[in-house]
Amino acid sequence: MSALAPQGIAYLSAVLRQNGFVVDIFDTTFYTSDLTSDTNNEKVYLSIVRPFNWDEKGITPQPGDMLYDFAQKIEEFQPDLLAISVVESTWCIADIMLQNLPRRIRTIVGGVFPTYAPEIVIAHPNVDYLCRGEGELALLSLCTALADGKDTTALPNVWAKIDGTVHRNPLGSTLTLDDLPLPDWSLFEEKSLYRPMQGHVYKTIGVETQRGCPYKCTYCNSPANNELYRNQKVGAFYRKKSIARIAQELSRVVDMYSPELIYFVVDTFLAMSDRELAEFSEMYQDFKIPFWMNTRAETMTPWRAEQLEKMNCLRVNIGIEHGNDAYRNKMLLRTVSSERMLEAFQACSGRSFVCVANSIIGFPDETRDLVFDTIEFNRRLPRDIEASGAFIFTPFHGTHLREVAVARGYLDPATICASNVTRGSLLHMPTLSPEELLGLCRVFSFYVKMEKERWPEIRLAESNTAEGERKFKELRDEFVERYRNSTINPKEATGVYTSLE
Incomplete structure (x- = not known):
């Protein structure tokens, strides 16, 4: 379920190996079973992303039974500590793996889910430790204490469950990103570095330029990181690497792994001044490796889009999230206006890179009319902006909108978000x-791109019936032929915003 091999794990491995610890990995990425979901192919089915073929790079699903292979790995490697990294939607997989340990091993679970739902994680009978917040120093301190036979009940960022008693420790000071060792990508199998993007499969390496986000979106848990660290007075969570350090990291990955695509692991890549971007652009033009990044409309201007072209950008994702100004401002705390967002997408129109507009539906108190405000906004975008597909809001722990949903009785507070963002x-x-x-999510692309006189038949495709499925497949095939298999001339797509009516 991951977009790429996790950079966080590559950092953890680098820190541990630098300090003499022996590390190995069990990677669940390519297993297919009832425990895992093929998120990429689900997005293809809903026309959210372009079709792709793993065979392009000779990659096949992982054969065998995941839990059996996991047990075999433990018996072969004989670990003293098992460290599991999870987000909320993969906790269900970790839960089953922990229940099926072939023998009792000390365990620690880290990631965003343990950070914001620690009581759920620490209550698991086979979880001994959990990490809240950043893990590089926390995991190193735990491993060092265990190796030296020292007390593990007072380590910053670590909750320890010893003889049934949980020791809930506060966070430690944030680290300086430039002080981290270079990520250890050698930990992963070669095929784990490959991921799909824009209909092709690339050897992809993640690069972190910033950690955290300066914005306060209520559907995201990045603001909660800022608040958590600020409240405990341990330093700012949002911070940046120096350009020199990023250049060093890029040189290393080029020399060792020859990546075909760089995936900038940043919430808002262009959250930088024009001066910083100019410096970054000049540095990156020495590499010019195609890259993906995510940003916000407020950060995009024609000059910035020009810099992305000079750097050889492949794809830019910009979040619309909602098309109604009042709802977007009040409920999502995104104060950018629709006109400013249109200016940002116009700046990206006709460029050498692909620009994608992201939308979310199903926020608390949303109505069908509000969903269609988002559809109508997408229809105003330049024709060459990929504005197809929407994700359904997921009330993850650590987000303000989860609290809203629970308070209004829309969500059982015990709910763990195990389903992904395309399933309902x-x-x-x-x-x-x-x-x-779920029906609106299925046909969102069709409402955005097809003529309005087609809307009655599109609505038929929303229904979960035999007739609805037949109509959906018919429209999806037409959509793929008209909008996926054809290329719009960027020169023809520039100019005034189009309505597609």
Whole structure:
């Protein structure tokens, strides 16, 4: 379920190996079973992303039974500590793996889910430790203490469960990103470095330029990181690497791994001044490796889009999230206006890179009319902006909108978000049912790109019936032929915003 081999794990391995610890990995990425989901192919089915073929790089699903192979790995490697990294939607997989340990091993679980749902994680009978917040120094301090036979109950960022007693420790000071060792990508199998993007499979390396995000979106848990670290007075969570350090990291990955694509692991890549971007652009033009990045409309201008072209950008994702100004400002705390967002997408129109508009539906109190405000906004974008597909809001722990959903009775507070963002809503609202949201998600692309006189038949494809499925497949095939298999001339796509009506 990961977009790329996790850079966080590459950092953890580098820190541990630098200090003499022996490290190995069990990677679940390419296993296919009831425990895992093929998120990429689900997005292809819903026309959110372009079709791709793993065979392009000779990659096949991992054969065998994941839990059996996991047990075999433990018996072969004989670990003293098992460290599991999870997000909320993969906790269910970690839970099953922990239950099926072939023998009792000390364990630690880290990641965003243990940070914001620590009581759930530490209550697992086979979890001994968990890490809240950053893990590089925390995991090193735990491994060092275990190796030296020292007390592990007072380590910063670490909760320890010893003889049934949980020791809940506060966070330690943030580290300087430039002080981290270079990520250890050698830990991963060669095929684990390959990921799909824009219909092709690339050898992809993640590069972190910043950690955290300066914005306060209520559907995201990045603001909670800022608040957590600020409240405990341990330093700012949002911080940046120096350009010199980024250049050093890029040189290393080019020399050792020859990446075909760089995936900038940053919430808002262009959250930098023009001076910083000019310096970054000049540095990156020495590499010119195609790259993906995510940013916000407020950070995009024609000059910045020009810099991305000079750097050989492949794809830019910009979040719309919602098309209604009042709802977007009040509920999502995104104060950017629709006109400013249109200017940002216009700046990206006709460029050498692909620009994608991201939308989310199914927020608390959303109605069908509000969903269509988002559809109508997408229809105003330049024709060459890929504005197809929407994700369904997921109320992850650590997000403000989860608290809103629980307070309004739309969500059981015990809910763990194990389903992914294309499978339906976890909220039970009087304004939009989970079934209606799933139907809207299925056909969102069609409403955005096809003529309005087609809307009645598109609505037929929303229904989860034999007739609805037949109509969906018919429209999807037409959509792929018209909008996926054809290329719009960027020169023809520039100019005034189009409505597609």
